[in-house]
Amino acid sequence: MSILNRPASAGVLYDAPGPKARARYRLFGVLSVLGILGLLWYVFAALDANGQFDPDLWDPFQYNFVQQMILDGLLATLKAFGLAAAFSLTLGALLAAGQLSDHKPVRWACTGIVQFFRAMPLLILIVALYYAFFAKQSMWALVIGLTLYNGAVQAEIIRSGVNAVPRGQGEAAYAIGMRKTQVMASILVPQAVRSMLPSMIGQLVVTLKDTSLGLIITYQELLFVGKKIASQPMNAAGFPYIPVVLVIGPIYIAMCLLLTALARWIEARGRRGANRRTSPAA
Amino acid sequence: MGFLFEQDNFALFRDGFLQTIELSALSALLALLLGTLLAAFRVSPVPVLRAFGTAWVTLFRNTPLTLLFFAVTFGLPPLGVHFSHLVFAVLALGGYTASFVCEVIRSGINTVPLGQAEAARSLGMTFGQTLTLVVLPQAARTVLAPMSSVFIALPRNSAIAGAFSVGELYSAQQTFSERGYSIFAIFFWVACAYLLISATVATFFRFLESRLAVVR
Numbered sequence: 305m306s307i308l309n310r311p312a313s314a315g316v317l318y319d320a321p322g323p324k325a326r327a328r329y330r331l332f333g334v335l336s337v338l339g340i341l342g343l344l345w346y347v348f349a350a351l352d353a354n355g356q357f358d359p360d361l362w363d364p365f366q367y368n369f370v371q372q373m374i375l376d377g378l379l380a381t382l383k384a385f386g387l388a389a390a391f392s393l394t395l396g397a398l399l400a401a402g403q404l405s406d407h408k409p410v411r412w413a414c415t416g417i418v419q420f421f422r423a424m425p426l427l428i429l430i431v432a433l434y435y436a437f438f439a440k441q442s443m444w445a446l447v448i449g450l451t452l453y454n455g456a457v458q459a460e461i462i463r464s465g466v467n468a469v470p471r472g473q474g475e476a477a478y479a480i481g482m483r484k485t486q487v488m489a490s491i492l493v494p495q496a497v498r499s500m501l502p503s504m505i506g507q508l509v510v511t512l513k514d515t516s517l518g519l520i521i522t523y524q525e526l527l528f529v530g531k532k533i534a535s536q537p538m539n540a541a542g543f544p545y546i547p548v549v550l551v552i553g554p555i556y557i558a559m560c561l562l563l564t565a566l567a568r569w570i571e572a573r574g575r576r577g578a579n580r581r582t583s584p585a586a
Numbered sequence: 587m588g589f590l591f592e593q594d595n596f597a598l599f600r601d602g603f604l605q606t607i608e609l610s611a612l613s614a615l616l617a618l619l620l621g622t623l624l625a626a627f628r629v630s631p632v633p634v635l636r637a638f639g640t641a642w643v644t645l646f647r648n649t650p651l652t653l654l655f656f657a658v659t660f661g662l663p664p665l666g667v668h669f670s671h672l673v674f675a676v677l678a679l680g681g682y683t684a685s686f687v688c689e690v691i692r693s694g695i696n697t698v699p700l701g702q703a704e705a706a707r708s709l710g711m712t713f714g715q716t717l718t719l720v721v722l723p724q725a726a727r728t729v730l731a732p733m734s735s736v737f738i739a740l741p742r743n744s745a746i747a748g749a750f751s752v753g754e755l756y757s758a759q760q761t762f763s764e765r766g767y768s769i770f771a772i773f774f775w776v777a778c779a780y781l782l783i784s785a786t787v788a789t790f791f792r793f794l795e796s797r798l799a800v801v802r
Contacts, residue, residue, distance in 0.1 A: 317695075317703050317721065318631045318713040325631075332632045340638055350665045423738075423784045424777060425745035427756060432773040435763055509648070516650035520749045527653055534660065545660040553649055553657070560648035 351546065361544045364533055365551065377529030378555065384443060384515045384525060388450035389508055395451055396458025403463050406484065414459070421456035427517055429453060434521045442523040446515065454511045458504060465500030466492050498574045505567035509560050516556070526552060589767045602748075602758030603779050609675055609754055610741040610783070616680030617740070621687025622722075628692050631713055639688065646685035651743055654678040659750045675747035679740070686736045694729035695721055727798050734791035741783045755779055 321329055351357060364370045402414030421429070430449035438445035469492050477487040518525040534548040589595060627639035646654070658678040659671070669677075698721050706720040748756025755776055762772045 317629055317707075317716055319707055321631065329631050333634045336632060336634045336638070340634065354665050356664065420777075420781075423742075423781050425742040425756070425780055427745040427749065428759060428773070428776055428780065431756070431759065432769055435769045436773075513648075513650040516652040517746070519652055519656070520746075527650070527656065531656065542664065543660075545664065549653070549657040549661050553653060556650055556653060557645065557648040561644070564648070 356546045373529050377526040381525040385512045387447045391451040392454035395455030399459035400462035418456045418459050421452045426453045442521045446518045461503050465496035469495045502567045502571045509563045602755040605754040609744050612676045613679035617683035620684035624688035625691035643685045655750045671751040675752045690732045694725035697728045698724045730795050738784045
């Protein structure tokens, strides 16, 4: 869908424009184009006036070792993300199972853990882990911090997904004599997975973005590498902070958009054809 | 655990706590205003504004907050923009959160029954009137729950500002560990402070929900 098409949902907020309204919208359109162009021009002029387009400042990106550094940083980011994603999904499944348990102490313990780690700032958690246990291996401080926080969030997503399956499904399964484990594993979870996959992948996007906290505990990920490049002064031109942001930013945005596209695709796939839930009414 | 009450530690902790609250409150205000404006852009009849809103949300939602702080703290001074570290942090955190607020409000606008906007239009209200007098006040009620999770996340995210020279709770934690106190004791107190903040925000939103609830 093009972003210029009118979204169907918003169409109800205004009438189909007549000639006068069309002229008015066109006027607003022209004015806002001018405003946005003016803004962009201002940003461009400010960058230019302060010598940010000085070729010297962009020089580092021509060197092979700098390109290699960025690639290594990207790989380190993806490595931390992969580990954290796998661990957090596992932890999330375990905690969700605990929260849905029939045994009160287990339920309370798991709910407590989930609520605690959801309320803690991730940075505080990672830095505490770094100082307490992993002063030498900053990657594990990052991975375990990400795992604890995102595992707690994933647990909440899984729990609410399982609870959102229509009650009749579980009741029917109990009625034909299945055990709790069987009900969970073969009835509730397979149905819940489809509805919760988009939000689980959405949380994975958050995990990917949060790997950039590695900067603060000196883990050699993409943003840390960027900072390292940016703190080398380029002869007369100064520090290439802005070029680095303009290079690193799009890399992060592209990675996140890819993951989001995956979520959209899975969502669309779950809704089509024979997979579609019957009985849209009720 | 007792280290907090030795020397001037408590003053440092208190200042950090207050700074966290100040930073969160200012960013929340900016995010709310900017987010509502962006949501209005995204449902407006002018295509250029819709595209602008979409571009903003895509850009800011997919950029790590750490990178935003990095860009604002190190990227603006070379351009001759000099604010205090607190203002820089508010800009980064507010701009980032605004994109989430925008998405929440937009989905809230979609939950308002079609008849409401249709009735407003048939009375001859313009787009601006329909949105501000009829749709947004009703959308505000349904967005309270998702909005509360955005604003509970905000003080948590504000911790990153501490790594970029704002003297809030994270920087207090750093100072304490440099002074050599046990990391577990420090973590305990900082955790308590953040739990207190998020519990307060959650209670506030629950109060709002009970005040604004209407029978439909």
